[in-house]
Every structure is written in structure tokens, then in C-alpha cells.
Amino acid sequence: MIRWDKRIKLLFLLPAVIWVLALTIAPLFFSLYLSFTDVKREVVITGVEEIPILDKDGNPKTRSDGSIRTKKVKQKELQIKYDWVGFKKYKRVVNDQEYQDAAKFTFIYVIISVFVEIVLGLFLAFLFNRRIYGRGFMRSLMILPIFATPFAIGFMFFTILFEVSGPLAWMGIPFLSNHNWAPFSVMLVDIWQWTPFCFLVFLAALQGIPDDLIEAATLDTKSAYKIWTSVILPLLQPIIVLVILLRVAESAKLYDYIASLTKGGPGTATQSVSFLVFNKAFKMNDFGYASAGSFLMLIVVMIFVMLFFTRLRKTYE
Amino acid sequence: MADLTINNVNKFYDKTQVLFDVNLSIKDGEFIVLVGPSGCGKSTLLRMIAGLEDINSGEISLGNKVINQLAPRDRDVSMVFQNYALYPHLSVAKNIGFSLRMRKVEKSIIDKKVADAAEMLGLTHLLSRLPRNLSGGERQRVAMGRAIVRDPEVFLFDEPLSNLDAKLRVMMRNQIKEIHYEVKTTTVYVTHDQIEAMTMADKIVVLNGGIVEQVGSPDELYDNPSNTFVASFIGSPSMNQIHGKIVSEKGKKYFQSKDNSLFLLPENANISEGQEIIYGFRPEHVDINQAASDDAINLTVKVDQPTGSQSLVFANVGDQEICLDVPKSHLLKPGNEFKMSPQLDNIHIFDSETGKRI
Ligand SMILES: Nc1ncnc2c1ncn2[C@@H]1O[C@H](COP(=O)(O)OP(=O)(O)OP(=O)(O)O)[C@@H](O)[C@H]1O
Numbered sequence: 018m019i020r021w022d023k024r025i026k027l028l029f030l031l032p033a034v035i036w037v038l039a040l041t042i043a044p045l046f047f048s049l050y051l052s053f054t055d056v057k058r059e060v061v062i063t064g065v066e067e068i069p070i071l072d073k074d075g076n077p078k079t080r081s082d083g084s085i086r087t088k089k090v091k092q093k094e095l096q097i098k099y100d101w102v103g104f105k106k107y108k109r110v111v112n113d114q115e116y117q118d119a120a121k122f123t124f125i126y127v128i129i130s131v132f133v134e135i136v137l138g139l140f141l142a143f144l145f146n147r148r149i150y151g152r153g154f155m156r157s158l159m160i161l162p163i164f165a166t167p168f169a170i171g172f173m174f175f176t177i178l179f180e181v182s183g184p185l186a187w188m189g190i191p192f193l194s195n196h197n198w199a200p201f202s203v204m205l206v207d208i209w210q211w212t213p214f215c216f217l218v219f220l221a222a223l224q225g226i227p228d229d230l231i232e233a234a235t236l237d238t239k240s241a242y243k244i245w246t247s248v249i250l251p252l253l254q255p256i257i258v259l260v261i262l263l264r265v266a267e268s269a270k271l272y273d274y275i276a277s278l279t280k281g282g283p284g285t286a287t288q289s290v291s292f293l294v295f296n297k298a299f300k301m302n303d304f305g306y307a308s309a310g311s312f313l314m315l316i317v318v319m320i321f322v323m324l325f326f327t328r329l330r331k332t333y334e
Numbered sequence: 335m336a337d338l339t340i341n342n343v344n345k346f347y348d349k350t351q352v353l354f355d356v357n358l359s360i361k362d363g364e365f366i367v368l369v370g371p372s373g374c375g376k377s378t379l380l381r382m383i384a385g386l387e388d389i390n391s392g393e394i395s396l397g398n399k400v401i402n403q404l405a406p407r408d409r410d411v412s413m414v415f416q417n418y419a420l421y422p423h424l425s426v427a428k429n430i431g432f433s434l435r436m437r438k439v440e441k442s443i444i445d446k447k448v449a450d451a452a453e454m455l456g457l458t459h460l461l462s463r464l465p466r467n468l469s470g471g472e473r474q475r476v477a478m479g480r481a482i483v484r485d486p487e488v489f490l491f492d493e494p495l496s497n498l499d500a501k502l503r504v505m506m507r508n509q510i511k512e513i514h515y516e517v518k519t520t521t522v523y524v525t526h527d528q529i530e531a532m533t534m535a536d537k538i539v540v541l542n543g544g545i546v547e548q549v550g551s552p553d554e555l556y557d558n559p560s561n562t563f564v565a566s567f568i569g570s571p572s573m574n575q576i577h578g579k580i581v582s583e584k585g586k587k588y589f590q591s592k593d594n595s596l597f598l599l600p601e602n603a604n605i606s607e608g609q610e611i612i613y614g615f616r617p618e619h620v621d622i623n624q625a626a627s628d629d630a631i632n633l634t635v636k637v638d639q640p641t642g643s644q645s646l647v648f649a650n651v652g653d654q655e656i657c658l659d660v661p662k663s664h665l666l667k668p669g670n671e672f673k674m675s676p677q678l679d680n681i682h683i684f685d686s687e688t689g690k691r692i
């Protein structure tokens with residue numbers, strides 16, 4: 018076996034390290050820095066220049082005395098200034114009604130859609146966990162939504178739920194224009210796209226449970242419910258926790274569906290934290306607010322993830 | 335307490351039949367061993383008793399109640415699975431108490447019974463462990479504990495020792511026997527290991543290709559195998575079986591093998607001259623050299639395998655290899671000639687066509 022010099026090993030690792038540093042860590046810290054600043058774009062006049070005035074043929078115009086006519090042009094430069102403001106932005110974010118609403122909506126959205134996805138996924142996995150006709154076909158069919166782009170799915174549901182002439186218009190439900198229905202519609206999209214994922218993972222996990230465990234349990238009870246609660250669910254628990262983790266981390270970033278389906282409306286009824294923060298940053302140029310808002314969100318999600326991870330580790334050990 | 339009766343049971347998987355008209359009657363408290371080669375339907379029969387497979391035709395009854403249609407949980411049987419089937423998320427104590435909890439037994443009673451079972455199996459110090467932190471033998475005992483706490487009518491074991499090493503297997507064999515002696519519960523025990531069958535069973539059922547070949551005590555099967563399959567399956571090393579026919583010489587009946595070696599037959603044997611038979615004798619039932627009778631045949635040692643005080647000697651009769659289990663001797667080395675005669679009292683004669691005992 019070749020024994021590589023340690024430094025050579027590091028050399029080979031370097032591209033990967035640079036990649037991670039440049040594209041993940043650096044932006045993260047930059048945005049952390051931004052959250053403590055007030056970013057101002059200022060146009061600064063750096064000088065004045067005299068340039069000749071040209072006629073339509075491109076020749077300099079001359080005065081009657083033969084001298085060239087000139088005009089003075091201010092030289093401007095866009096400067097971005099970062100003023101250190103400490104926790105000011107965080108205070109603003111926390112006290113901002115709009116942020117609070119967005120956080121509340123995102124929270125409810127995550128809880129409900131992840132809950133429904135898990136329960137529905139488990140139920141479908143339970144149904145499909147025996148030999149039923151067309152199982153393979155149904156399984157392939159159900160994988161499809163996972164591959165679709167969330168933004169496009171938002172548009173697809175926009176056409177489906179379109180209240181004037183969409184296929185569901187006859188129901189007379191204001192899917193997108195009512196502030197109670199619109200959040201529900203967004204959750205529906207999430208559930209539609211991600212239940213299959215939960216279903217597939219749970220099905221795989223179910224099929225991994227040895228038959229003799231279930232058989233041993235049927236010698237002791239007739240109730241399928243009892244077998245589920247006392248054998249199957251405990252065995253699935255690590256997987257369920259993992260799926261919850263993945264789904265929470267993913268759905269907390271809710272942006273695409275909102276951008277293509279409701280644009281945060283009606284009013285701000287479906288404005289998610291990511292959507293709000295994106296608008297603050299790129300439409301209103303308030304990078305400090307956006308960064309602070311993102312970091313608050315990140316902290317909350319991270320605390321949650323850490324709690325779950327310790328739980329996960331406990332069940333695995 | 336009740337007898338277990340299996341009456342004309344047939345089993346099909348789709349169109350392939352795996353059990354053919356199985357009949358068994360098992361008395362209360364008996365220790366029955368189902369033995370047979372892989373794929374002969376042992377597990378299937380056991381699982382039908384447990385209710386894990388349905389019965390295509392025939393009846394299984396416990397006492398005088400037909401249990402065909404009963405759910406597994408109502409049959410009052412408990413089963414030890416080959417891979418133990420311990421619940422990985424439950425401690426040893428919880429595993430053992432599982433069936434009682436499912437039956438809503440009072441907590442204090444469960445604790446008492448679990449403690450008793452653990453005591454009996456030497457698991458007391460392991461009660462709070464999870465199965466994955468146990469050795470194979472310990473897991474096996476937990477699986478047994480789970481079966482005994484419930485005091486079922488019938489214990490079912492499906493090759494419970496096949497995952498253990500040889501030494502542990504011998505130990506567990508004794509422990510299972512001891513427990514059976516203590517609780518006296520009817521037991522059906524599946525194995526493909528004939529030594530396990532011989533050492534543990536009150537009664538052995540030899541299955542082959544879904545057919546019951548013979549039912550009897552270990553001694554009966556050893557002394558009077560009803561056909562060549564049972565003869566070669568029971569006993570280790572297997573019984574020697576030589577093809578040939580009956581001849582008469584000087585008023586005595588002999589068995590003549592294909593290479594014209596002559597073996598003396600007992601006088602009372604119910605056979606006639608010219609009949610084609612299979613001549614069987616166990617490796618341990620032979621006399622050699624000085625001990626051999628006047629009718630002994632001469633053989634040449636091919637291989638010898640010492641097994642301690644004894645030695646397994648292999649030799650050829652014609653083109654058929656036979657094995658002899660004889661006292662070790664420096665005379666029995668490869669290439670040496672020796673005299674051998676099967677003991678007259680222990681000769682088995684089978685019909686060469688049907689393989690049935692004559
Ligand atoms: N679910 C099933 N579907 C179809 N055939 C099956 C099924 N289970 C078992 N069989 C077949 O039935 C026959 C008997 O199987 P069984 O498991 O009872 O054998 P066994 O005697 O227990 O063998 P082993 O000693 O290897 O465990 C085998 O030929 C097997 O291929």
C-alpha cells in the first residue's frame with residue numbers, strides 16, 4: 018500500500034475545502050455580519066469631468082470662436098456602506114408585525130403539512146405493505162411528484178385552483194383569494210409533493226421489519242392496532258424521526274410554492290419567512306433586516322433539529 | 335391439558351403441494367421432534383399448528399376442539415422462532431412479559447412471572463438489557479422465556495438451536511429438556527439435526543418431501559427404521575446400505591452384493607432366494623478381525639478417521655463405499671486388509687424397489 022505523505026493528502030482535500038469555504042461558510046458568515054449592519058447604497062460624486070459635446074455625426078461641436086464646446090459631467094459611483102448597528106435589526110425584526118405573522122404562518126404550515134405527510138405516508142405504506150394488485154405501478158406513479166420542481170408545481174396548482182375558470186372552480190371555494198383558504202392551499206401543495214416521499218421511505222422501512230417479529234406478535238394479540246402501536250411503530254420510530262427532521266428542515270424554507278402560487282397573498286396571509294426575507298433583501302434592499310430575519314429562523318430550526326438529533330441518537334444507541 | 339391431533343392435513347402453496355395427508359397424534363406432555371431434510375415441510379407444519387399458515391384440508395385439534403379456524407392468539411400455543419424474533423426495542427424483561435401485557439395481565443403478576451422465568455433460565459442479571467446487547471445463547475434463552483411465561487398448552491420450536499455453536503447447542507439441548515421436565519408442556523420441536531432429534535425426543539416424526547415416513551421413539555427409529563430413508567437419516571454416521579440379492583448356499587441364506595461378496599443372513603428373515611434387496615447394517619454393528627464370524631468378508635481400508643477411542647474406517651464393497659465404526663487399531667491403516675462381519679442381530683433388510691423394511 019502506498020503511504021501518502023500527510024501533507025499530500027491535505028493537498029488533495031484542498032479543492033473540496035475551498036469549495037465548502039467559498040460557497041457555504043463564507044456566505045454564511047457574511048450574512049451573519051450583514052445582520053448586524055445597516056447596508057446603505059450611496060451614490061458618491063467622485064469628480065467632475067469636462068467632455069466635448071458631439072453633434073449628430075459624432076464630431077465635436079465648436080463655438081464660433083473655434084473652441085470646442087464642452088459640458089461638465091459629474092462622476093458618480095455606487096458605494097455600499099455597512100454601518101455596524103449591533104442588535105438593532107434583530108430588535109426590529111422581532112417587533113415587526115409582518116415578521117411575526119410570517120413566522121406564525123411558517124410555523125403552522127410546517128406543523129400541519131409535516132404532520133399530515135407523516136400520517137398519510139404511514140397509512141399508505143401500511144396499505145401497500147402487502148401484495149396488492151398493481152403495487153409496483155402505483156409505487157412508480159407515486160415517486161413522480163418528488164422529481165418535480167417546486168416552483169413549477171406551484172404554478173400547476175395555480176391553474177388547478179384558479180377560481181375563475183380552473184377545474185375546481187365549480188366548488189366555489191376561494192382557494193387563493195381568501196385568507197383562511199390560501200394557507201390551506203399552500204399546505205395542500207406541500208402535502209401533494211412530499212407525502213409520496215414519506216410513503217416510500219416508510220414502505221421501505223416496513224418491508225425491512227422481519228416477518229417473524231410480526232408473527233410473534235400475532236401469537237399474542239388479534240388486534241392489528243396493538244401490533245402497530247407496540248411493535249411496528251416503535252421499530253419505525255428512528256425512521257419517522259429522521260423523516261420529520263428532513264421534512265421540517267425542508268418545509269421551513271418555504272419559498273417556491275408561495276412565489277408561484279400566492280405571492281404571499283391575499284394580503285400577507287401566506288407570507289412565509291423566506292418569502293418575506295427575500296422581498297426585504299432584493300426588493301427593498303434591507304439586507305440587515307433580511308439577514309437578521311433569516312438567522313432567527315435558522316436558530317429556531319437548528320434548536321429543533323438538535324433536539325431531534327439527540328433523540329435519534331438515543332434510539333439508535 | 336390436552337392432546338394435539340393432526341388429521342389428514344394437506345398444504346398447498348399455490349399449486350405445489352408441500353404436505354401430504356399428515357397424521358399425528360401427540361399426547362399431552364409429550365416432546366415430539368419433527369425431523370427431516372431441508373424443505374420437507376417441517377416449518378410449514380409447525381406454522382400450521384401455530385395458525386400462521388392456513389390449512390388447505392384436514393383438521394388440527396387441541397383436546398377435542400378443532401382449531402383450524404382459530405386466530406393464532408386464541409390457540410394457546412407459543413412459539414420460539416429460528417431467529418428468535420425478539421423485539422429489538424424492548425428490554426429482556428419487556429420481551430419476556432410481552433405476551434402477558436398483550437393479554438392485559440395485572441402488572442404485579444407479570445413481574446412475578448417474568449422474574450420466575452428469568453430465574454429458571456439464568457437471565458435475572460440481564461433483565462434490563464436490550465436484545466442487541468446479548469449473545470446468541472442469551473437471546474435464545476430470552477426467546478424461550480417469552481414462550482414459557484405464558485404457560486401455553488403447546489410449545490412450538492422451529493430450529494431454535496441452529497444459530498448456536500456446537501458446544502452451546504449441547505448445553506441448550508439439556509436446558510430445554512430440563513425445562514420440559516419441569517413444566518411438562520406438550521412440545522413440538524423442529525430440527526433437521528438427527529442428533530438433536532435422538533437426544534431430545536420422546537417421539538420422533540421423520541418427514542420427507544411432505545410425507546411422514548415414520549413416527550416412533552428414538553430407539554424404535556434406530557432399531558427398526560421402516561424404510562431406507564429413515565434408516566439413512568437416523569443415526570450418525572448413516573447406516574450402510576448395499577444393493578444385491580438373496581442366494582442360498584449349504585442350506586444357509588446369504589446376501590450377495592453386486593461384486594459377489596456374501597453376507598450371512600439371520601435364519602428367520604422373511605425372504606426368498608433370488609429376491610432383490612437392500613442389505614443394511616449400522617457402522618457400529620460390525621465385528622472385525624478376530625471377533626468376526628466365519629462368514630466374514632475381506633476388505634481393504636481406504637481411509638481411517640480416528641474419533642478418540644473409536645475410529646471410522648471406510649472401505650469399498652464392490653463400488654459401494656461403506657463406513658465402519660470400530661475400536662481404534664494400528665492394523666486399520668489405509669491399504670491394510672481386514673475381516674469384517676455385520677452383527678446378525680442388527681441387520682436391516684429393505685425391499686430394493688419400495689425401500690420398505692422387510
Ligand atoms: N410462502 C411460501 N410460498 C411458496 N412455497 C413455500 C412457501 N414457504 C415454504 N414453501 C415451500 O414449501 C416447502 C416446505 O418449506 P418449509 O419451510 O416447511 O421447509 P422446512 O422443512 O422447514 O425446511 P428448513 O429445514 O430448510 O427450514 C419448501 O419446498 C418451500 O420451498
Ligand SMILES: [Mg+2]
Nearest residue numbers: 376377378492
Ligand atoms: Mg424451516
